């Protein structure tokens with residue numbers, strides 16, 4: 001038997017949400033923006049809330065996360081909150097001359113007769129002017145992931161510019177925008193920033209952010225519970241679809257099929273699609289060609305690992321956000337010891353700040369070395385030449401012994417040079433030592449191999465990416 005809430009219980013939904021919000025935000029904001037709002041009605045699982053005027057419409061975005069959290073904590077059966085002005089509300093009581101609302105029936109015995117709050121008649125469907133937010137989408141955007149919090153360096157400036165162009169002119173600049181890069185390089189950050197920016201420019205735009213995995217899970221559920229129509233409505237009626245970790249759909253035929261149709265519908269109706277992946281479309285394994293080729297219709301932008309200067313700038317920006325002074329030598333120490341992953345870079349900083357605040361000491365190089373010792377030790381754990389040879393051989397589908405043979409065919413020479421280059425970068429081994437481990441090569445041959453790869457890496461993006469990937473696997 002399903003539980004049908006009474007009118008009073010429903011009326012209390014918004015009162016209870018407000019009570020929860022009141023504890024979380026400062027008094028003045030609450031008094032100004034939230035207190036004057038009123039429950040209007042419930043339509044299915046949509047809670048309609050009346051705001052005194054259109055000036056209040058930003059409340060939906062500003063407090064979306066807190067409202068969602070309150071709904072979850074209170075276990076209310078509500079899927080969306082729709083903010084409406086009195087003109088849009090068929091049930092609105094008369095607005096008093098002073099601009100405030102007449103009291104609600106549950107709050108006062110003197111409720112105006114003309115209040116239609118208890119009216120059983122169906123309310124009008126929300127008009128296009130209403131501020132509407134759905135936390136399945138908007139609030140899933142991390143408020144910290146904004147463009148101005150993203151530090152630009154040579155490895156990500158192209159992706160950043162592409163993301164900004166898409167946010168400024170959705171569906172007109174590049175459609176789809178396909179972002180790819182290694183773990184923790186900022187793909188999700190850029191996607192969310194697009195979402196925030198579009199929302200700021202076009203408050204009524206509906207934006208959906210979903211991971212490939214969630215898309216699949218929701219689809220499976222919808223098939224099981226025969227709710228495919230609402231599943232399709234949800235993804236095919238948005239203005240911007242942000243889909244993260246698309247590589248998850250590899251080998252999932254039914255999910256790819258559904259996503260193919262979602263993609264087509266959105267693209268045909270000039271809606272923006274942004275896709276993030278850990279590799280470029282042509283390298284996505286077990287993906288249908290028709291999807292892969294669509295991913296290439298717009299713009300493909302890669303994000304390369306940050307260089308040292310960018311890592312330092314990221315650390316300084318994060319410290320600034322935490323209102324913490326980070327001396328340059330400490331930033332440099334962290335940046336040069338945490339290899340590529342920005343998430344780990346942040347992790348090190350958070351740990352350092354927490355440690356210093358706990359011990360009541362200032363952040364200095366000596367303190368950082370002490371506090372991050374363990375963190376950094378695991379980062380620079382010993383990488384052996386054998387491990388490099390194994391990883392490189394696996395990457396190129398060959399045997400380790402082939403890397404050591406006196407075979408100068410191109411298929412063998414290039415992987416061998418890459419392996420030697422990595423041995424120089426990631427281990428302490430000398431050139432003669434590296435030579436010995438590659439079947440007795442002379443140290444000048446090793447040196448030549450290293451400088452060759454060093455040079456080619458700058459010019460050849462694919463080679464650069466392969467090397468970054470190998471470094472990530474090894475560290």
Ligand SMILES: Nc1ncnc2c1ncn2[C@@H]1O[C@H](COP(=O)(O)OP(=O)(O)OP(=O)(O)O)[C@@H](O)[C@H]1O
Pocket residue numbers: 145149150151152156181182183184185186187188189190278314342343346
């Ligand atoms: N250039 C940058 N400037 C500021 N912060 C960054 C930058 N790049 C990454 N970050 C931060 O690093 C963390 C990891 O980024 P994000 O989650 O976007 O990476 P990702 O590429 O989506 O990783 P994954 O492949 O694991 O999903 C986030 O906190 C993000 O804000």
